[in-house]
Amino acid sequence: MELHELNIQETHGLLSSRKISSEELTRAYLERIQRLDPQVKSYVTVSGDVALEQAKKADERIKSGEGLTPLTGIPYSAKDSISTRGVNTTCSSRILENYKPFYDSTAIKKLNSASSVLLGKNNMDEFGMGSSTENSGFFTTRNPWNFDHVPGGSSGGSAAAVAAGLAPFTLGEDTGGSVRHPASFCGVTGLKTTYGRVSRYGLIPLVSSFDTIGPMARSAYDVALVLEAIAGHDPKDSTSRIEPVQSYSESLKKAESLRGLRIGIPKEYFVEGLDKDVDASVRAAIKQVESLGAEVMEVSLPHTQYAIPVYYLILFAEASSNLAKYDGVRFGMSERKTGDLMDVYLKTREAGFGAETKRRIMLGTFALSAGYYDAYYLKAQKVRALIRQDFQKAFETCDALITPVAPTTAFRIGEKISNPLDMYLSDVFVVAVNLAGIPAMSVPCGFSNGLPIGVQVMGPHLSEETLLRIGHLYQMQTDWHTKHPPL
Amino acid sequence: MQQTYEPIIGLEVHAELLTRSKMFCGCEVVDSITAKPNRFICPVCTGQPGALPVLNKKAVELAVKVGLALECEIHTESIFARKNYFYPDLPKGYQISQYDQPLATDGKLLIETESGVKEIRIRRVHLEEDTGKLSHADAHSFIDYNRSGVPLLEIVTEPDLRSPDEAKAYATALHAILRYLDVNSGDMEKGVIRFEANVSVRKMGSDQLNARTEIKNLNSFRSLAQGIEYEIARQTEIYSRGGVVEQETVGFNESTGKTYSQRGKEEAHDYRYFPEPDLPPLVLDADWIESIRATLPELPDAKTKRFISDFGLTPLDARFLTSDLSLADYFERVASHSKSPAKSVHSWIAGEFMRYINESGIKIDDVTLLPESFAKLIDMVTDKTIGGNSAKVVLSEMLQHGGYPAQIVQEKGLAQVSDESFIQEAVTKVLNDNPSEVEKYLAGKETLLQWFVGQVARSTKGKADPSVTRELLVKELEERRR
Numbered sequence: 001m002e003l004h005e006l007n008i009q010e011t012h013g014l015l016s017s018r019k020i021s022s023e024e025l026t027r028a029y030l031e032r033i034q035r036l037d038p039q040v041k042s043y044v045t046v047s048g049d050v051a052l053e054q055a056k057k058a059d060e061r062i063k064s065g066e067g068l069t070p071l072t073g074i075p076y077s078a079k080d081s082i083s084t085r086g087v088n089t090t091c092s093s094r095i096l097e098n099y100k101p102f103y104d105s106t107a108i109k110k111l112n113s114a115s116s117v118l119l120g121k122n123n124m125d126e127f128g129m130g131s132s133t134e135n136s137g138f139f140t141t142r143n144p145w146n147f148d149h150v151p152g153g154s155s156g157g158s159a160a161a162v163a164a165g166l167a168p169f170t171l172g173e174d175t176g177g178s179v180r181h182p183a184s185f186c187g188v189t190g191l192k193t194t195y196g197r198v199s200r201y202g203l204i205p206l207v208s209s210f211d212t213i214g215p216m217a218r219s220a221y222d223v224a225l226v227l228e229a230i231a232g233h234d235p236k237d238s239t240s241r242i243e244p245v246q247s248y249s250e251s252l253k254k255a256e257s258l259r260g261l262r263i264g265i266p267k268e269y270f271v272e273g274l275d276k277d278v279d280a281s282v283r284a285a286i287k288q289v290e291s292l293g294a295e296v297m298e299v300s301l302p303h304t305q306y307a308i309p310v311y312y313l314i315l316f317a318e319a320s321s322n323l324a325k326y327d328g329v330r331f332g333m334s335e336r337k338t339g340d341l342m343d344v345y346l347k348t349r350e351a352g353f354g355a356e357t358k359r360r361i362m363l364g365t366f367a368l369s370a371g372y373y374d375a376y377y378l379k380a381q382k383v384r385a386l387i388r389q390d391f392q393k394a395f396e397t398c399d400a401l402i403t404p405v406a407p408t409t410a411f412r413i414g415e416k417i418s419n420p421l422d423m424y425l426s427d428v429f430v431v432a433v434n435l436a437g438i439p440a441m442s443v444p445c446g447f448s449n450g451l452p453i454g455v456q457v458m459g460p461h462l463s464e465e466t467l468l469r470i471g472h473l474y475q476m477q478t479d480w481h482t483k484h485p486p487l
Numbered sequence: 488m489q490q491t492y493e494p495i496i497g498l499e500v501h502a503e504l505l506t507r508s509k510m511f512c513g514c515e516v517v518d519s520i521t522a523k524p525n526r527f528i529c530p531v532c533t534g535q536p537g538a539l540p541v542l543n544k545k546a547v548e549l550a551v552k553v554g555l556a557l558e559c560e561i562h563t564e565s566i567f568a569r570k571n572y573f574y575p576d577l578p579k580g581y582q583i584s585q586y587d588q589p590l591a592t593d594g595k596l597l598i599e600t601e602s603g604v605k606e607i608r609i610r611r612v613h614l615e616e617d618t619g620k621l622s623h624a625d626a627h628s629f630i631d632y633n634r635s636g637v638p639l640l641e642i643v644t645e646p647d648l649r650s651p652d653e654a655k656a657y658a659t660a661l662h663a664i665l666r667y668l669d670v671n672s673g674d675m676e677k678g679v680i681r682f683e684a685n686v687s688v689r690k691m692g693s694d695q696l697n698a699r700t701e702i703k704n705l706n707s708f709r710s711l712a713q714g715i716e717y718e719i720a721r722q723t724e725i726y727s728r729g730g731v732v733e734q735e736t737v738g739f740n741e742s743t744g745k746t747y748s749q750r751g752k753e754e755a756h757d758y759r760y761f762p763e764p765d766l767p768p769l770v771l772d773a774d775w776i777e778s779i780r781a782t783l784p785e786l787p788d789a790k791t792k793r794f795i796s797d798f799g800l801t802p803l804d805a806r807f808l809t810s811d812l813s814l815a816d817y818f819e820r821v822a823s824h825s826k827s828p829a830k831s832v833h834s835w836i837a838g839e840f841m842r843y844i845n846e847s848g849i850k851i852d853d854v855t856l857l858p859e860s861f862a863k864l865i866d867m868v869t870d871k872t873i874g875g876n877s878a879k880v881v882l883s884e885m886l887q888h889g890g891y892p893a894q895i896v897q898e899k900g901l902a903q904v905s906d907e908s909f910i911q912e913a914v915t916k917v918l919n920d921n922p923s924e925v926e927k928y929l930a931g932k933e934t935l936l937q938w939f940v941g942q943v944a945r946s947t948k949g950k951a952d953p954s955v956t957r958e959l960l961v962k963e964l965e966e967r968r969r
């Protein structure tokens with residue numbers, strides 16, 4: 001096996017037994033990125049110097065043998081909306097093209113304290129607005145399984161990097177499926193965490209009330225290792241959860257079966273428009289889970305059909321406000337050569353934002369305007385409460401729900417970009433989770449025409465342990481997650 | 488013409504809260520005039536991407552204090568909201584404020600008016616963050632974010648005020664309460680309290696609501712009264728010639744005393760308020776609110792009543808003293824050490840002492856004169872050890888250079904003399920030296936008597952007891968008449 005095919009646990013074994021140094025490992029990844037990423041295009045920034053410096057520090061720590069964690073010396077990448085001090089953080093937007101944050105986000109800080117090694121920052125749809133990375137202000141990332149197809153989005157660069165062996169794990173960010181959707185398209189394991197489980201401090205917001213940082217890796221077990229490192233209460237994030245973080249990996253080691261677990265299958269997620277192969281693979285995964293001892297039952301989430309409009313309305317509204325700070329005054333792009341203050345605002349935002357971002361800012365500004373607020377934003381919040389209740393009710397009778405992640409496998413580049421509504425609908429199975437703030441995971445469960453299929457496991461708030469257990473035991477029985485694209 | 492219209496006035500007061508750190512980050516709150524620009528800033532208060540607000544509990548505590556002092560209902564759940572607009576002093580592109588669920592509502596404040604005490608209803612009290620400060624020079628604009636994120640309290644009245652004087656009385660009373668609660672420094676010249684007035688006028692007796700103008704940048708009591716006065720006159724003039732007042736936002740120019748149009752109704756901001764998703768609802772414990780109520784100090788109204796009953800002061804005198812906590816405290820300390828009637832203490836404090844404060848610009852809190860010494864001096868006047876004019880000299884000496892009254896009186900030889908032979912000598916000399924004034928007096932211009940008293944006082948350096956002087960002067964002048 002090659003280095004880039006190893007999972008975190010295996011790599012940690014090589015590092016701690018000093019069969020390989022973090023520096024050697026890091027150089028191997030940097031070399032692979034240099035060789036393959038010009039085709040995959042998963043990285044916006046490769047932070048080679050920072051990586052090598054961090055790797056040397058990790059090696060010293062490994063030598064001293066003190067304070068080692070499973071992530072010490074392990075390279076990783078991060079979605080480009082997660083602030084990294086001194087390393088460009090662009091949100092794949094021209095408006096932040098040369099923006100270097102003065103501070104690290106809390107999640108990055110935690111990985112720094114574990115002596116993990118930052119390889120670089122991954123491409124995304126601009127500010128997270130999209131499901132294909134085609135809305136990146138720079139370039140479109142390709143699906144490592146087939147370069148003619150999208151990697152999904154908005155954390156498409158992150159998913160592609162892990163799938164292509166350009167990072168052993170990555171930090172994605174999920175606002176409305178942005179971790180699960182590309183994880184499914186690229187055949188990696190991705191966890192959307194409970195809202196507030198991982199600090200948002202330093203995460204450049206798209207929708208403050210939906211955004212969650214979540215790990216993507218080659219297995220549920222690896223995801224558990226990363227989650228342990230980055231989760232927890234943060235006094236700098238008033239919306240972060242105070243509950244202590246469980247030892248997920250320990251619990252996975254002990255897990256043997258899913259006996260006693262009740263799994264709900266929401267009928268609203270198996271509807272017309274669902275690709276036949278996707279349907280078959282997801283149903284096969286459900287059978288597999290059943291064979292592990294879980295009890296499977298049909299449930300209903302009756303307000304599912306409203307999830308897309310509600311999600312997008314709230315997104316437009318919050319995003320229009322969150323993106324107001326990009327005004328050319330303090331950081332990022334600033335078109336201030338001529339004209340007055342209004343010209344600076346207009347020219348900077350005209351030149352800096354892409355078409356989809358502008359569309360959403362305008363829709364959000366409209367939805368929040370006097371006279372429309374009640375009809376749009378307020379009504380959306382009311383329906384959001386109903387969707388949340390759907391889940392609460394379902395979780396009274398079952399411990400987790402299983403659904404597809406996306407109606408199809410990865411679509412072709414350019415296929416949906418001219419039709420925003422069609423693009424929005426590819427999020428139909430993922431956005432309700434964000435409206436409810438619950439965790440959900442995408443696990444590889446098959447292929448169709450050489451493109452990966454993902455199955456989604458959802459659970460109540462803070463049920464990450466349950467989701468990881470289901471994913472882990474499933475992966476002990478299957479090998480979909482161990483497949484590598486031919487690069 | 489003027490009498491047939493009445494003004495309807497509502498006030499919005501923005502007061503900075505005296506917390507050590509800012510509203511949503513750990514940056515220190517500094518004097519925004521003297522501190523070096525942009526030294527007290529961080530990712531949160533400069534709106535760096537990804538930074539998040541964390542609420543300063545102290546700001547909430549101070550806001551609750553004010554709400555309680557204004558007899559508001561304090562809401563155990565309130566919501567922060569984003570007020571969206573673009574301006575370079577607003578780094579996030581929105582201000583975190585409170586909108587439809589503020590911290591406190593439905594309070595009141597009593598003010599003294601010509602026709603007696605009047606209740607002004609308080610609509611709401613809410614928390615928000617201050618903006619940065621802009622300055623302009625050489626075709627450039629500069630932004631200082633030291634002030635960005637400083638906690639502000641917004642206190643909004645119902646439109647209950649009916650004159651510039653009432654508005655000023657309300658502002659002064661509120662200023663006093665903020666000082667009593669120690670939640671605001673009260674330094675108006677540093678902009679820690681700022682006013683906005685909503686003014687409309689209507690025909691007397693009408694209950695119609697006419698278009699109102701919102702006057703911004705009123706930064707002193709004087710500007711407040713002037714701005715309102717100007718707006719009332721302007722609107723009255725428009726109506727009386729059959730015109731229509733436009734609903735608009737106006738600025739106030741301190742040097743011309745006039746308002747000028749800033750934004751019409753068409754350009755009015757739509758702030759697109761919505762609940763701030765980065766902050767959970769502000770939930771307060773009812774017991775905690777009660778524990779804050781228990782710490783409230785004696786407020787101006789209560790102190791006024793006590794000064795009237797304990798010291799026998801008139802309501803007007805008492806209210807003058809209690810309008811400023813430092814002044815009230817100083818008065819009380821002097822009065823407690825003095826054997827003289829409180830009325831004398833009041834007249835010394837309201838008179839000479841305040842004249843010194845106003846002329847020197849020294850703050851009452853910085854006065855070094857011990858209340859004991861001041862009391863002793865007043866007592867020396869009361870028991871006629873020294874005359875009033877001499878006492879003024881001694882007070883001035885003590886305020887400027889310190890010292891004890893008895894010592895200064897002795898050093899300067901200011902002790903009052905009621906020995907008749909000493910005074911008689913001076914009286915004779917004054918009358919001999921001013922024969923023409925004597926003649927005029929004897930011809931019937933008796934008002935000159937006071938002038939002669941003054942001359943004697945001058946020649947004896949104020950030592951002569953004025954009542955004895957007067958007696959001897961009359962006697963000798965009558966003798967000369969014969």
Ligand SMILES: [Zn+2]
Pocket residue numbers: 509512513514527528529530531532533636
């Ligand atoms: Zn700050």
